[in-house]
Amino acid sequence: MSQERALPTTSYALLGLLSFGRELSGYELKQFSDSTLRFYWVAPAMSQVYSELARLHRHGLVTVREDDSDGRRTKRYRISDAGMAELREWLATSEPEFPVLKHPVALRLLLGHLVEPDTVRKMLEGYVERLERQRADLQEVLDRIEDAPGYTYPAHVARWGLSYYDDERRTAEEIADRLPE
Amino acid sequence: MSQERALPTTSYALLGLLSFGRELSGYELKQFSDSTLRFYWVAPAMSQVYSELARLHRHGLVTVREDDSDGRRTKRYRISDAGMAELREWLATSEPEFPVLKHPVALRLLLGHLVEPDTVRKMLEGYVERLERQRADLQEVLDRIEDAPGYTYPAHVARWGLSYYDDERRTAEEIADRLPE
DNA sequence: TGTAGCATGTAAGCCGTTACATGATTGA
DNA sequence: TCAATCATGTAACGGCTTACATGCTACA
Numbered sequence: 432m433s434q435e436r437a438l439p440t441t442s443y444a445l446l447g448l449l450s451f452g453r454e455l456s457g458y459e460l461k462q463f464s465d466s467t468l469r470f471y472w473v474a475p476a477m478s479q480v481y482s483e484l485a486r487l488h489r490h491g492l493v494t495v496r497e498d499d500s501d502g503r504r505t506k507r508y509r510i511s512d513a514g515m516a517e518l519r520e521w522l523a524t525s526e527p528e529f530p531v532l533k534h535p536v537a538l539r540l541l542l543g544h545l546v547e548p549d550t551v552r553k554m555l556e557g558y559v560e561r562l563e564r565q566r567a568d569l570q571e572v573l574d575r576i577e578d579a580p581g582y583t584y585p586a587h588v589a590r591w592g593l594s595y596y597d598d599e600r601r602t603a604e605e606i607a608d609r610l611p612e
Numbered sequence: 613m614s615q616e617r618a619l620p621t622t623s624y625a626l627l628g629l630l631s632f633g634r635e636l637s638g639y640e641l642k643q644f645s646d647s648t649l650r651f652y653w654v655a656p657a658m659s660q661v662y663s664e665l666a667r668l669h670r671h672g673l674v675t676v677r678e679d680d681s682d683g684r685r686t687k688r689y690r691i692s693d694a695g696m697a698e699l700r701e702w703l704a705t706s707e708p709e710f711p712v713l714k715h716p717v718a719l720r721l722l723l724g725h726l727v728e729p730d731t732v733r734k735m736l737e738g739y740v741e742r743l744e745r746q747r748a749d750l751q752e753v754l755d756r757i758e759d760a761p762g763y764t765y766p767a768h769v770a771r772w773g774l775s776y777y778d779d780e781r782r783t784a785e786e787i788a789d790r791l792p793e
Numbered sequence: 794t795g796t797a798g799c800a801t802g803t804a805a806g807c808c809g810t811t812a813c814a815t816g817a818t819t820g821a
Numbered sequence: 822t823c824a825a826t827c828a829t830g831t832a833a834c835g836g837c838t839t840a841c842a843t844g845c846t847a848c849a
Binding site: 467470515518527528533536537539541551557587606609 | 621624625628631648649651652653654696699700703704707708709710711712713714715716717718719720721722723724725726727731732735738739742746762764765766768769771772773775776779780783784787790
Binding site for chain 1: 839
């Protein structure tokens with residue numbers, strides 16, 4: 432069952448979040464994704480989180496527990512032994528794809544000849560501002576997990592992200608400086 | 613017609629490549645994409661290039677010319693005045709989305725606690741090798757367009773990409789060095 | 794009392810990929 | 822002559838998003 436592209440990568444990603452041991456509802460898993468996965472993978476839509484959890488459950492990779500103790504109907508998911516095994520197998524036997532960057536700012540910069548240099552400069556400045564906000568968000572995440580036991584790898588990833596944002600900022604500013612007029 | 617998300621971004625991207633003035637077949641546009649767009653947007657499948665060109669034609673943004681002079685049945689596409697206007701409008705009136713990074717290496721690094729440190733190290737080393745190759749490809753592109761008239765913006769983008777690959781390499785190596793054992 | 798947050802899902806639809814189908818030209 | 826390249830498309834399908842639908846709890 433494990434071979435032959437059984438699951439899409441986002442499925443493994445969500446299963447991976449569950450591998451840190453907590454029992455989460457779909458709603459909580461979405462929040463967890465938004466504070467981690469979103470920086471270097473995707474922020475899956477709420478509806479996708481639910482459908483991926485259903486798929487993982489269908490494959491026996493997570494267990495569900497109905498928890499209506501607080502009045503709301505809530506399903507809490509926990510990774511199963513088979514899920515842990517599947518994750519390890521995936522990590523051990525398959526090669527990571529090369530990263531894909533969807534960079535609308537670079538795409539528009541490519542077409543700079545179609546607009547005023549000042550429009551390009553403003554776009555880059557706007558990008559730098561958003562980079563700062565994104566960086567601040569990620570810094571908060573790092574502050575929360577740094578020194579936490581069991582989170583050294585997530586901390587590495589977060590630092591990688593911070594470094595990426597810093598480099599992006601530097602490069603965007605350099606290019607803006609070299610623009611004509 | 614221009615408002616209300618008329619076209620997906622990849623459509624604008626391909627139209628943007630045509631805005632450099634050349635008359636291209638679908639096949640050639642695919643090659644052009646592979647040497648430019650692929651580094652910061654996507655490398656669309658051959659079939660998508662054809663369907664996007666059909667869409668652009670349907671919207672009157674490109675003109676087609678049947679060119680069977682060399683024996684093969686070939687359609688050559690050129691951007692129309694409406695296409696240039698549409699591109700300028702898009703650039704001037706819409707804000708770029710924030711870049712999305714799909715980074716399977718970072719995703720797997722996040723799950724480092726599930727495998728041996730040496731597996732993680734090997735993965736990062738493999739990534740660095742592929743970064744080098746990717747960098748070399750992009751350097752070739754830059755060599756071809758640098759100093760070419762009308763290609764200063766594409767050159768900026770290419771330099772941005774090179775800088776990104778260099779930073780990625782540096783960070784990946786730093787993390788590999790800090791791994792245990 | 795009403796709004797924000799918690800909670801779970803279904804349906805429709807687009808983007809994009811892979812697989813499939815076809816055929817001509819160039820050069821080893 | 823055979824493979825690589827040039828050349829164009831169709832069909833099926835998966836991933837993911839948006840819109841829609843429902844209902845409860847906490848709190849201002």
